[in-house]
Amino acid sequence: MKVCVDLKKCQEHGQCVIAAPEVFEFDDQGKLAFAEHPDDALREAVEEAADVCPEQAITVED
Template identity: 60%
Template sequence: MKIIVDLNLCQDHGQCAIAAPAVFRMNDDGKLEYEEIAEESRRAEVEEAADVCPVQAILIEG
């Protein structure tokens, strides 16, 4: 599946990195880094990350 984060919306809350640490992480500068393509086996945690994003910046395609 493809992951798109609207970086204009993202406020670096870091909740996605709690929900799906294999896909989203906050770097030492406090900014988001993420995998743009994730394995299908990670769908549940990626959906969880999208659900818990306080600004709803994460879009999953496919």
Template identity: 65%
Template sequence: MKVVVDRGKCQDHGQCVFAAPEVFRLDDEGHLDYTTDPDDIRRDDVEDAADVCPVQAIRIED
């Protein structure tokens, strides 16, 4: 699984951080940072994060 965030869409709302904190996090400046290739065990959390993203900036590639 590969996680891709469209930086042009992402507005750093951080909803993904609540859904999948093992994959998504906000840096010291409040900008999104994330793991691009998390373990497949995190798939459900990443799918939830993609669903709650208000601007639909997250996608999963297999």
């Protein structure tokens, strides 16, 4: 699985961090950081994060 975030669309609302904290987090500067290739066991959480993103900035590829 590959996680893609369009950082131009991302407004850093943090819904992804709530939905999948193992994959998404804010760095020391308050910018979104994420694991590009998380374990497949986290797929459900990552797909939830993509669904709840207000800007629809997250896509999940196989």
